[in-house]
Amino acid sequence: MRQGEVVLETRGLSMHFGGVRAVDRVDFALYENELRCLIGPNGAGKSTFFKCLTGQLRPTAGSVVIRDIHVTEREPFEVAALGVGIKTQVPNVFEGLAVEENIWLSARRWHVPARARSLTAETLERLRLGDIRTSPVGRLAHGQRQWVELGMVVAAEPWLVLLDEPAAGMTHEETVRTAELIREINRTATLIVVEHDMQFIRMISHLVTVFHEGRILMEDTMEAISADSRAREVYLGHRA
Amino acid sequence: MTLARDVRGMLAVAAVGVLFMLVAPSVLELFTIINLTTAIALAVLALSLALIWGYGGILCFGQNAFFGIGAYAYTIAAINFGGSSWAILVAILVAVAFAVIIGYVMFYGRVSDVYLAVITLTVSLILYSLIRRTSGPDYKIGKSLLGGFNGITSPPINLPWDSSFVLFPEHVFYVAMGGLILAYLFTSWLTRTHFGRVCVSIRENELRAELLGYDVRFYKLAIFAVGAGIAGLAGVLFCNGVGRVTPDVFNLYTSALTIIWVIVGGRGTLIGPILGAFGLFYLTSALGTQSTVNNNLVLGIILVVFVLGVPKGVIPTVADWIAARRSRRALRVRERRMRMRRTRGGSGAGVGAGRGSPDGTGAAARASE
Numbered sequence: 194m195r196q197g198e199v200v201l202e203t204r205g206l207s208m209h210f211g212g213v214r215a216v217d218r219v220d221f222a223l224y225e226n227e228l229r230c231l232i233g234p235n236g237a238g239k240s241t242f243f244k245c246l247t248g249q250l251r252p253t254a255g256s257v258v259i260r261d262i263h264v265t266e267r268e269p270f271e272v273a274a275l276g277v278g279i280k281t282q283v284p285n286v287f288e289g290l291a292v293e294e295n296i297w298l299s300a301r302r303w304h305v306p307a308r309a310r311s312l313t314a315e316t317l318e319r320l321r322l323g324d325i326r327t328s329p330v331g332r333l334a335h336g337q338r339q340w341v342e343l344g345m346v347v348a349a350e351p352w353l354v355l356l357d358e359p360a361a362g363m364t365h366e367e368t369v370r371t372a373e374l375i376r377e378i379n380r381t382a383t384l385i386v387v388e389h390d391m392q393f394i395r396m397i398s399h400l401v402t403v404f405h406e407g408r409i410l411m412e413d414t415m416e417a418i419s420a421d422s423r424a425r426e427v428y429l430g431h432r433a
Numbered sequence: 434m435t436l437a438r439d440v441r442g443m444l445a446v447a448a449v450g451v452l453f454m455l456v457a458p459s460v461l462e463l464f465t466i467i468n469l470t471t472a473i474a475l476a477v478l479a480l481s482l483a484l485i486w487g488y489g490g491i492l493c494f495g496q497n498a499f500f501g502i503g504a505y506a507y508t509i510a511a512i513n514f515g516g517s518s519w520a521i522l523v524a525i526l527v528a529v530a531f532a533v534i535i536g537y538v539m540f541y542g543r544v545s546d547v548y549l550a551v552i553t554l555t556v557s558l559i560l561y562s563l564i565r566r567t568s569g570p571d572y573k574i575g576k577s578l579l580g581g582f583n584g585i586t587s588p589p590i591n592l593p594w595d596s597s598f599v600l601f602p603e604h605v606f607y608v609a610m611g612g613l614i615l616a617y618l619f620t621s622w623l624t625r626t627h628f629g630r631v632c633v634s635i636r637e638n639e640l641r642a643e644l645l646g647y648d649v650r651f652y653k654l655a656i657f658a659v660g661a662g663i664a665g666l667a668g669v670l671f672c673n674g675v676g677r678v679t680p681d682v683f684n685l686y687t688s689a690l691t692i693i694w695v696i697v698g699g700r701g702t703l704i705g706p707i708l709g710a711f712g713l714f715y716l717t718s719a720l721g722t723q724s725t726v727n728n729n730l731v732l733g734i735i736l737v738v739f740v741l742g743v744p745k746g747v748i749p750t751v752a753d754w755i756a757a758r759r760s761r762r763a764l765r766v767r768e769r770r771m772r773m774r775r776t777r778g779g780s781g782a783g784v785g786a787g788r789g790s791p792d793g794t795g796a797a798a799r800a801s802e
Binding site for chain 2: 247
């Protein structure tokens with residue numbers, strides 16, 4: 194799995210809030226075409242790490258490099274402009290706008306009107322949102338809103354996709370469908386997925402990075418992590 | 434389909450405006466026409482805030498700062514140039530330039546919504562205090578004295594090709610109405626463009642717009658500047674309607690009134706705030722002729738009632754109400770048809786009765802299809 198070039202790398206990445214070291218000197222590397230999961234108990238620093246990658250937080254120290262470009266001091270829109278698709282933990286969607294307009298706004302950012310329209314239609318079909326395309330997103334169920342956000346990520350045709358808890362609050366059936374979709378995205382893009390749901394991770398992942406107290410505890414396959422005593426202790430003991 | 438209906442609505446509003454522009458001067462008295470010109474100018478100001486607050490999500494509490502700057506810039510430029518055509522352009526550009534400067538600081542400094550409202554209001558009040566203190570011969574720009582709290586007499590608009598042909602008040606009405614219609618068509622068009630939709634998406638969720646790769650700061654600044662330009666135009670029309678410009682364009686009353694027009698008319702629509710401005714202008718005029726109730730008290734009550742009872746404003750509330758009625762009726766028709774089918778299937782009787790029902794269900798069903 195680990196071949197090709199490193200597309201995303203952090204060196205000594207730290208994020209402190211007052212005295213709390215949410216992320217503490219993390220060295221992390223992601224290779225092209227990888228599908229990496231980040232796991233860890235609550236407060237392990239996954240989401241803070243994620244926000245540092247996407248420009249939503251300015252790290253206290255260290256650097257984030259995406260394809261040889263330093264993005265540490267960049268704004269989120271500049272990170273997105275590198276071809277990075279981002280889905281946040283709490284669904285961030287345009288509540289008052291129709292599903293299709295949500296998707297279109299993403300597609301239109303990088304494409305001429307005609308291509309944006311066809312890309313929007315394709316995405317609606319791919320995510321099975323066709324029936325509700327004219328509904329305002331604010332009226333949809335939680336799982337559907339998550340998919341609208343995924344649709345926005347996909348419609349931009351990113352080469353690097355960062356997803357924070359994409360299956361949170363979904364029914365089992367929806368989760369399975371989301372896992373399928375993520376594997377499909379992985380055919381053309383490199384992914385990082387922050388997740389809580391162990392079953393979900395088993396469905397999609399090859400390599401898993403375990404966070405604990407702001408640091409990387411270990412990096413391995415899900416089977417190896419399940420078997421590891423330290424990992425079980427911090428995280429898996431009570432779940433799997 | 435929905436888009437086509439949208440465009441039809443916009444053109445219908447513009448057509449009504451044109452009709453009003455052509456018919457009003459021959460029907461109404463001159464005094465009413467002059468008064469209307471002022472109301473139209475305020476409606477353009479309302480439209481500018483409808484754009485940046487209702488669509489851009491930027492609560493600018495001092496939209497009248499750009500309105501006042503437009504009025505002053507026009508008056509000073511027209512006096513110095515000895516003609517109005519370039520002065521109108523200068524007024525709009527000065528308003529835009531001013532907005533770009535304070536907007537750059539606010540948006541690129543990522544000032545949050547509440548502080549933005551406070552800053553814009555403060556800017557307007559500072560201008561009010563400054564201009565009030567400019568009495569006397571020392572304060573002048575070129576040939577134009579600033580005049581302190583008395584203000585300056587505004588030269589009326591002249592024909593673009595002949596600065597000695599000055600427009601009469603009834604002609605200024607055409608200019609104002611034409612300005613309102615063009616500003617309405619322009620803003621309607623703008624809110625339908627990619628740029629306009631991005632601004633709406635920023636109103637809905639700033640972080641998401643940013644994560645899609647849109648530079649939120651730039652879009653906010655741009656729509657803010659466009660709104661300021663329209664407010665500047667409103668200022669030009671206003672000082673032409675009233676005949677002079679005084680520091681009162683910058684005062685708190687005007688700031689608050691602009692917000693109230695938009696709240697009453699409805700955010701997220703363009704026609705709502707325009708009608709809100711007209712409605713409240715005539716209401717306050719009517720209240721001004723009596724002395725039983727205080728004018729400001731009534732405006733305050735209207736504001737409270739709308740914020741608590743009709744938070745969306747008149748036009749969106751009416752639109753929702755019509756949509757709800759329509760869907761309820763469609764639902765009723767569908768239910769009735771189902772019931773009919775069931776009776777038909779059950780006994781085979783009453784088929785004819787169901788079809789040509791005397792209560793008009795058949796007609797309603799056809800109409801809804």
